[in-house]
Amino acid sequence: MDDQRAGSAVRALRVRRAWTQADLATEAHCSRATVSRMESGHIDAMTLGGIRRIAAALGARASVDLQWRSGELARLLDQRHAAMQDQLARRLARAPGWQFVAEASFSVYGERGSIDLLAWHAERRALLVIELKSELVDLQDLLAALDRKRRLAPVVARDRGWRPSVVATWVVLEESHGNRRRVAMHQAVLRHAYPADARTMNRWLARPDTSVAGLSFLTIVRPVNARRTMAPLRRAAPCRR
Secondary structure (H helix, E strand, C coil), rough: CCHHHHHHHHHHHHCCCCCCCCHHHHHHCCCCCHHHHHHCCCCCCCHHHHHHHHHHCCCCCCCCCCCCCCCCCHHHHHHHHHHHHHHHHHHHHCCCEEEEEEEEEEEEECCEEEEEEEECCCCCCCEEEEEECCCCCCHHHHHHHHHHHHHHHHHHCCCCCCCCCCCEEEEEECCCHHHHHHHHHHHHHHHHHCCCCHHHHHHHCCCCCCCCCCEEECCCCCCCCCCCCCCCCEEECCCCC
């Protein structure tokens, strides 16, 4: 995040709304001094939650962009995503009656994107949209993206001759302390959006009769002696206080 640019953007959006700094502070539930510090680019002492509240009050979204070794971070994340995709593909290949497409791209009504894994069970006419995340960074982005993919999935499926009567979604996160912490922070929202756990989703794969939405964790298993095995998919543990 560029501190000065972020501060200038906040000020520009505030002025566009004809708000004073006090107005913005009221909307963001913070002090006017905090807004002033943000607009001046002095945000190193601010919490990320505070920055996001100010951005949200202006109808914007604040995100953190990590840079590492000139592009190597993107390649590292791609490798982890690819490993997750490979393990889930192996799981689907072992499940009776399922076929799948990896990176099912679409361009529907001007909306473009791709579905990490799009799986089809012909006998049950069940369609499964799988979203893989090595890092859960933005909850709202996840919810919006998966909602859009679920809505467009039947159209994408029809292009392949699949006409579903059941559409399900499955969010699979890489097993990590950071991802578990973020899931615990947003447990109420995620449990409402994706109530099925890993055990439920595994049972559903055997008999996909109804629409479900699930979330689970996946431990990436590295090759050992040129052989790879599936790691168990696990549900996030309830947040204990």
